[in-house]
Amino acid sequence: MRDAFYLPDPEDPRRFLSTELTRGPWSPDAQHAGPPSALLGHAIERCEPRAGFQVGRVAVEILGPVPLEPLTVETRVARAGRSVELIQATLSSERGPVMTANAWRFKLADPELDLPETILPTGARPGPDHAPEPAPFPSTQAIGFHTGIEYRFVTGSFADAGPAICWIRLNYPIVAGTTPSPLERTLAAADSGNGVSAVLDWDRFLFINTDLTVTLHRQPVGEWVCLDAVTYPQPHGIGLAESVLFDEKGPLGRGTQTLLIGPR
Template sequence: MAFYLSDPGDPSRFHSTELTRGPWSPDAQHAGPPSALLGHVIERCDPRPGFQVGRVAVEILGPVPLAPLTVTAKVVRSGRSVELIEATMSSERGPVMQATAWRLRVAEPVLDVPAEFLPSGTRELPVSGTEVFPTDQSVGFHTGIEYRFAAGSFLTPGPAVCWIRLKYPIVEGTTPSPLERALAAADSGNGVSSVLDWAEYLFINTDLTVTLHRHPIGEWVCLDAITHPQPHGIGLAESALFDETGPLGRSTQTLLIAPR
């Protein structure tokens, strides 16, 4: 089981499985798996030892179908210390997602940063979780991951603290990388912290930006998420990202909010 199956005849081609399905349409993907797939391809684009992805910005150009996808990436700005990578995901209808990523050189030797200026604060992983995602779809992204809420819930309006773990690889035959885990989890910020009734309103994110000052350790990523809706129908979801050892970074999503 995996979210995507690789194509033995084309390394840029990936076949979407039912685990990628989103909560509202049987034919469209949740944005978490394709965001992680973009991260998968970005990390494999001309990899450089001693470099690490520090930011990924994903533009969601339209619904991502449960269909074969072509994902390509290239370095568009190379340098000694930083480089910019662009990636594109396309279906037979054309591009459905685009991403840019900054890859930065990791300092060696390690910089002597005073401890008081380092992000800190451990988070405790809840022992178990029984939260059920509110959807009529029997198989999808919600069955491919495990949720554990430390505060809030899907059906409780307002901020939430939610831990997320991938149950399956993003791409068959591989182990999810820390970047893939962070991207797959971060796109759930607007879902776990919704403030309006799921049955009455849509809150669709047009993008996902994830900035990481370090990559997660272990399988679990925590979202301390809050949604800011506005009466004119534009909103923002933002999440502080953690693992069990402390802060990782931040993610944001621009939201289109509308009655169903």
């Protein structure tokens, strides 16, 4: 086991070596989508960074299974602007692109706007310290993303079908030698919305997300990110997983995933 999800290639700053911690729960050769989504966030934040700007939305498209192989990230500013700009990123293996992402980066108000407190998002969920120690994650893999994170269920569990409230924390950095940013932590956690709130039998059905969209009205504070998640399956084979995102101070934004549903 490595001490990070990815190791930077010393000869190419765009290239990253995938470690066993990125492995998904079902295949020994494919990654969970959380780590590569966070890797895209890592690269997006380093694409022509501008002081006083912050990413407000990231939309990740999952083009296929992400192999447990070296990955290359390409980024560019697709639409520059004084107040808002669009950044595009592509994650590729030797076989070609496996993920793409579009991110909107916004200029923060300076000074901060004098908004009425009554219209600002409020509320919280019981913190991770109020959640019991979880049962082992139901995976056939000894090492993977499930061993690279810590999760605490306030309500629900992987064994109980239905909506759930789950706190997630990274045990390792996304990229070795760096500290995970708030955006990286959020993207890594948000991709678990359909897993923590699964309503279908894991042994009978597939419910694979083809995308992940995270919209943040503020950056999370601290190491824990909370998903108040629910899954909406439909008999025609398309579903939706939606997560309200929190930290210990209150709401942060939303995460959504479109699901392909079918028999296993």
